[in-house]
Amino acid sequence: MNRRGFLSLLAASGALALPGRRAFAASDDYDFWFTRLMYDSGDWDVDQRMPANIITSLIDYTRLRVDPKEHVLALADPRMLQAPFCYLAGHKLVEFNPDERRNFEAYVRAGGFVFVDDCNHDIDGLFATSFEAEMASIFGPRALQKLSNRHPLYSSFFRFDGPPTTGFELNGWGDDLVHDHLKGIEVDGRLGVLYSNKDYGCEWDYDWRNKRWLAEDNTKFAVNIVMYALTA
Numbered sequence: 001m002n003r004r005g006f007l008s009l010l011a012a013s014g015a016l017a018l019p020g021r022r023a024f025a026a027s028d029d030y031d032f033w034f035t036r037l038m039y040d041s042g043d044w045d046v047d048q049r050m051p052a053n054i055i056t057s058l059i060d061y062t063r064l065r066v067d068p069k070e071h072v073l074a075l076a077d078p079r080m081l082q083a084p085f086c087y088l089a090g091h092k093l094v095e096f097n098p099d100e101r102r103n104f105e106a107y108v109r110a111g112g113f114v115f116v117d118d119c120n121h122d123i124d125g126l127f128a129t130s131f132e133a134e135m136a137s138i139f140g141p142r143a144l145q146k147l148s149n150r151h152p153l154y155s156s157f158f159r160f161d162g163p164p165t166t167g168f169e170l171n172g173w174g175d176d177l178v179h180d181h182l183k184g185i186e187v188d189g190r191l192g193v194l195y196s197n198k199d200y201g202c203e204w205d206y207d208w209r210n211k212r213w214l215a216e217d218n219t220k221f222a223v224n225i226v227m228y229a230l231t232a
Contacts, residue, residue, distance in 0.1 A: 032084060032226060036072045036088075037074070037087065037088040039094065040097055040100070041130075042091070047201035048205070049206060049207060056211075064230075075096070078103065084230060091120050109192070114193050116195045117196045119201055120174055121168050121179075123175055125174070145184065145186075153225065158223065160224065163181065165178055166218075
């Protein structure tokens with residue numbers, strides 16, 4: 001059973017449902033909806049136009065029934081446990097409170113997928129060091145590992161030879177390095193956390209009408225991430 005089917009089954013059975021609330025994963029309306037996670041520390045509300053561009057690409061390239069609206073949920077809210085895909089990003093401190101830590105771990109261990117993007121695009125800034133410390137405290141000090149450039153993520157829809165470079169890695173703030181790997185946390189042989197220092201959120205944060213001027217659609221890799229999350 002794929003990840004989306006697993007989450008839907010849990011929601012239908014009531015394992016992830018909340019009393020008096022409709023379970024998102026049990027809906028017949030959409031195959032995918034974009035869920036951004038709020039957290040109390042740091043700045044979670046970044047790259048506000050990025051979700052619309054990803055949603056547009058999923059509609060353009062796939063046959064998924066895609067909710068056209070972004071969903072924003074607190075990481076501490078149990079409803080996030082029902083999302084097929086979650087996005088978490090920022091520039092500043094990541095320090096989960098107990099409810100946030102509990103939900104993050106429960107979601108990933110139950111089959112959920114979180115894409116985490118360091119908007120500083122560096123390896124030793126505040127977001128990177130604090131988020132990596134959180135992952136070590138939850139999943140163990142060796143849980144976060146580099147992904148092979150042959151990982152199925154890179155061929156889940158379009159084909160890539162490892163993670164695409166962003167225009168922000170050698171410009172502006174950050175460590176001025178091109179990061180040749182993404183990192184991830186696997187649970188029971190499947191990727192539950194995908195972690196990027198490449199600042200894809202900023203790369204994809206533009207008015208959708210400007211997309212036609214791109215020589216190559218840079219959101220194609222976002223399609224890969226979502227398709228992997230739903231089918232792996």
